[in-house]
Amino acid sequence: MSVIRERRERERAQRHRLIVTAARELAEAEGWEAVTTRRLAERVEYSQPVLYSHFSGKEAIVEAVALDGFDELTAHLRRARTADPGPRSSLRALCHAYLEFAAERPALYRAMFVMPTDVKFAHAETPTQLRSTFAEFVSCFRPDNALRELTAEVVWSALHGMAVLSESGRIPEEYQEARLGFLVDRFADAPGSDAA
Structure with missing residues (x-):
């Protein structure tokens, strides 16, 4: 060249x-x-x-911003998850980190999850950045858990719901810890997962 x-x-x-x-x-x-x-x-x-x-237009720009956001989210989740590697505590830390990320970066979070883009989730064409983020969720559950990917999807979905509903004021912020405790308690001890 x-x-x-x-x-x-x-x-x-x-x-x-x-x-x-x-x-x-x-x-x-x-x-x-x-x-x-x-x-x-x-x-x-x-x-x-x-x-x-x-x-090609605004949607393509939003997509580029979103992909950068997934890189940032992955790093943020990894730091939280690995800081306290116990099975229950790593899941709780990851959940806190996810909600913190969404609250501190609302425009970026909207680009990643709300704005129209061509980013494909759970698909053969899912970008590496998004796969890396999902891997952080999956890493919270033992490899011998046959349902670890499904469990990771459900946890991520629940956190996304909490983030969006909190940001819009539709659920009270004061119960966030109780919600997280409920989520961690239910899924950290799921069949085949690594219970503390």
Whole structure:
């Protein structure tokens, strides 16, 4: 590969990153409704055609932000899960970390789970970033648990419900610990799982 071509690819990757970062910052500051290609082009100081040379539209930008979010979520969950490796405590730590992530990064969480994208969940085309996040949930259960992936899906689904309902004010925040305790108690001791 020529030096000029390598430089162009580096510059393209930098522009791509700049657009994704600007979209996320704008969404965090003003909400996803404020993220338009016109506003992004102004913010990154490139023309809209340059922006479209990287992304087909807003949905593709949201998808790029979401995939970055899954990398961040995976790292956040892994730190929590491995800090206290006991079976029950690692599940509880992961659950807390998940809800913390959703509460502290609402615009990013919306990109990952609420906004329309082509990201496929539980599918042959599921991106590596999402598979890594799911693996953190699965890691909370023993390998000899025949239902560990199903259990991980149910736990993740329950946490997502808690995150969305809490963020919208539809369930009271003061009962969050009781909900988490109930969830951990039910699933940490599921048949074939590693009970403490």
